[in-house]
Amino acid sequence: MMLPLEAAALARGRPVGDPDFLHFSRVCKDYPLRGGQTLRAIDDVSFSVTEREVCVLLGPSGCGKSTLLRMAAGLDRPxxxxxxxxxxxxxxxxxxxxxxxxxxxxxxxxTVRQNVEFGLRMNGDSLALKEGTADYFLERVKLEPFQDAYPEQLSGGMRQRVALARALANYPKLLLMDEPFGALDAETRWQMQELLLDVVSKDAMTVLIVTHDIDEALFLGDRIVFLSRHPGRVREILQPPFKQGGRLTTKEALYDAPGYHDIEKHVMRMMREEGAGAPH
Amino acid sequence: MTTRTAHATAPTPPTAAPARSAVPGTPWFEFKQTLQPWTRVVLGIVGAALFLGAWQIAGTSDGVPRALFPPPTDVGRALWRLFAEQHFAADVWASFVRIMLSFGLAAVIALPLGMLMGAFAGVAAVLNPLLAGFRYLPATAFIPLFLMWLGAGEEQKIALLLVGVVFFLITLLMDNTLAVRTELIETARTLGANRRQILWSIVLPASLPAYLDTLRQMLAVGWTYLVVAEIVATTDGIGAMMMRAKRFVHVDEIMAGIVIIGVLGVACDGAFRLARHVAFPYLRYQR
Known part of the structure; x- marks a missing residue:
């Protein structure tokens, strides 16, 4: 884990680091069917995420993107x-x-604070607790005034900020997010997207995030892995050209970015093709 | 002038939804209604008063043998007599201790079993079929066995009260544990918690409020077994008093015993509710 100051210095440029930091190598997932047959839900998926990069797994529902994320977390096995x-x-x-x-x-x-400290307590990381790690991340996600509140008292967006701070306070090498803003209303959603990008940029986190929202993918992703479905395969890996000079900080910047509409249309077309023949 | 303009430009909306629940003459049958605390208290008293009033009228009307169906005033007098002249407090205490001992024992057995069965499918697979069978056996069927094994003393009564609740308790506590959301356990795993930590830091605190509710419900069942347990070879306790009273056809004293059991049950219930309120402050915010 880098110090926040070093991380901030890196934040504006393209991600630098191990190009195969997270590596999926020929990953398949089979589910048993009746009569001894198996259904291949994910087929031969290989891709890499560069260190300090935000990578988005995008695809229609049923493409296995959440399963891939759970496998990276170690909650499912390939x-x-x-x-x-x-x-x-x-x-x-x-x-x-x-x-x-x-x-x-x-x-x-x-409480919110105890939630954020949970991982450090479980790992017996008393040094990080004493150094004010929780304070730092509570401040990053703007929850300091609510640190003694219980989650039930908070709105949906605030609860997802607790979850984000709790994951980051544990100093993971990789942050995995499974449609983290899917349950939020539209306004909270774009606010959370901007906040997330700000937080992970300053701390130079490597992030793998699953979404089916094209806008969200283009705004957040340095790299976008588009998956086809039935079975889930890598169809295309995109690196939005308008991010060469650095990450975006606001949603308006995304809409102004050169080439944004072309790439959005391109992804939308892929979504439609993958969706064709699907049950409605 | 100004008021008239204001009226003209911004017509007042028809007095509707928000005001309705506050006005007197609130309709009785409205779904999901929230009542004022004092309204609830008054309605509760009215319900009890209606019951006691009907009982009083029935008990004092002609043709009803007062000795077999005494009105509440007679039962009240019997209660006074029992406490003042017949050391009934000692009986109540003896019953209370029996209930607490047996129920405490049942909880000590059932809590770890229920938690482990709910947390680990393997433990449940081994124990559940066996325990499910025991649940269907009537506790009273064990009385002859316990009399032979444990004699007619205190142990036999505690054992009967224990058997009456423990199997249900284990199953219900297991279900409480099973209800812990998978995502909470998975989140803890991705935060680096090990098996033991997840059991104590996630599964237990996530289930505790439900455990407390289950204990409260099953304690009520424990009280219902009390008289059965105190019928056999017992000299003290509420049940024993009631059996003595039956021999002399003192119906008012039997009813007094029933009333006391009810009162103690409600008091236990209240104690559990209070404990829940104090122990789990975060539940007050639940929507």
């Missing part, structure tokens, strides 16, 4: 192939790979 983080094979969940879920997962019996 049937074939393997996933490695910093050269180390993923075999199960660990504090190296923090996760934010779509549903609210704040522990209701703990």
């Amino acid at each position: 049937s074939v192939g393997e996933i490695a983080l910093a050269g180390e094979r993923v075999t199960g969940p660990s504090r190296d790979r923090g996760m934010v879920f779509q549903s609210y997962t704040s522990f209701p019996w703990l």
Whole structure:
């Protein structure tokens, strides 16, 4: 983990670091059907996420993007192939790979601060606790005034900020997010997207995030892995050209970005093609 | 002038929804209504008063043998007599201790079992079929066995009260544990918590409010077994008093015993509710 100041210096440029920091290698997922047959839901997926990069898994529903994310977290296992983080094979969940879920997962019996400190307590990281790690991340997600509140007292967006701060306070090498803003209203959603990009840029986090929202993918992703479905395969990997000079900070900047409309149309067309023949 | 213009430009909306629940003459049958605390208290008293009034009228009307169906005033007098002249407080205390001992024992057995069965499918698979069978056996069927094994003393009564609740308790606590959301456990795993930590720091605190509710419900069932447990070879306790009273056809004293059991049950219920309110402050914000 880098110090926040070093991270801030890196934040404006393109991500630099290990190009195969997170590596999916020929990953397949099979589900057993009746009569001994199997259904291949994910087929031969290989791609890499560069260190300090925000990578988005985008695709129609049923493409297996959430399953890929859960496999990276170690919550599911690939049937074939393997996933490695910093050269180390993923075999199960660990504090190296923090996760934010779509549903609210704040522990209701703990205050906001206790939620954020949960990982450090579990790992016996008393040094980080004493150094004010919780304060730092509470401030990053603008929840300092609510640190003694219980999650039930908070709005949906605030609860997702608790989940984000809780994952980051544990100093993971990789942040995994499964449609983290899917349950939020439109206004809260773009605010959260801007906040997320700000937070992960300043701390130079490597992020893998699942979404089916094209706008969200183009705004957040340095790299976008588009998946086809039935079975899930990598169809195309895009790197939005308008991010060469650095990440965007506001949604308006996205709409003004040169080439934004072309790339959005292109992704929309892929979405439609993948959706064709799907049950309505 | 100004008021007239204001009226003209901004017509007042028809007095509707928000005001309705506040006005007197609130309709009785409105779905999901929130009542004022004092309204609830008054309505509760009215309900009890209606019941007691009907009982009083029935008990004092002609043709009803007063000795077999005494009105509430007679039962009240019997209660006074019992406490003042017949050391009934000692009986109540004996019953209370029996209930607390047996229920405490049941909770000590059921809490770890229910939690482990709910947390680990393997533990449930081993124990559940066996325990499900025991649940269907009537507790009273164990009385002859307990009399032979434990004699006619205190142990036999505690055992009966225990058997009456423990199997249900285990199953209900298991269900409470199963209801813990998977995402909470998965989140803890991705934060680096190990198996033991997840059990104590996630599964237990996530289930505790439900555990407390289950204990409250099952304590009520424990009270219902009390008289059965105190029928056999017992000299003290509320049930024993009621059996003595039956021998002399003192119906007013039997009813007094029933009333006291009800009162103690409601008091236990209140104690559990209070404990829940104090122990889980975060639940006050639940929507």
